[in-house]
Amino acid sequence: MKWWHWALVVCLVVAAVLSPFASPWPDGLERVAERLGFAARAEGPAAVSAPMPDYVFPGITSEGLATAIAGLIGALLVFALLYGLGKALARSDESA
């Protein structure tokens, strides 16, 4: 296995194993929005409906497992997107 294989595995483990233990408290912006009273502006239907809102894989009763699977899928999607983009940029170099 190459270095990046191991590194990717580490990332997937972080995404799947640690994500269910994340702090459920609101983040900095959410907290400020609550305190200053503009949090409600974010309510209402989303402009684009996403398949896994709030990092929850649908149809799984265990919240931890649903988050772990969502994290795994997300990390793989980001890797695949960047890998594809990198390859495309490298190819555009050859044809130039």
Add this chain to the structure above:
Amino acid sequence: MHIPDGFLDLQTSVAAGAIAAGAVGYASYALRRRVDPEKIPVMGVAGAFVFAAQMINFPVAGGTSGHLLGAALAAILLGPWAAVLVMTAVLVIQCFVFQDGGALALGANVLNMGLMGVLLGYATYASVGKVSRRVRVRYVASFLAAWVAVMAGAFLCCWELIISGTAAPQVVLPAMLGVHALIGVGEGVITVAALALVSRSRPDIWPALEPAEVAQQK
């Protein structure tokens, strides 16, 4: 600090989107000429790490949490333009797959966390790093870069909220910068820890010292 839809007005969203699109276009153009095939999987791994780490909220103060931004880390490891693409990829997946950050606010989020965080983080790292090429100095530079990147993103986020008429400057600026000053410390710690891991397993990626420098530092 992912902005959801509803916080920004249309003009601000469109303007931020145009700047973000220009930046991502320029980053692609800048890399097109010299993308090292060896660095392609490293870009992918950096993105996967930033995504994973952004899921792990850590508690800061008073019922508030924060998570790694990763903009400075990506910029230190890959250079600013590759880092812009890494952060954009993370934000795009978060937005369209997980509804984290609004679709209309995506441009603003790319501008704050992708562009501003990366460029100011990188500038901090580069200028502090000029003091000395010693690895210890580079760790200090990285910690400061991480903190600056978070503060820069939060600062720009504030102004987007202010311009949109969502919040008043005298309340939103101290509130956002205060909490992000704390989150930035967490950012610095995680950034330094991640760099320490890279330096142990792939010192050619970071700190990328010449063999003579390695001998000199021992």
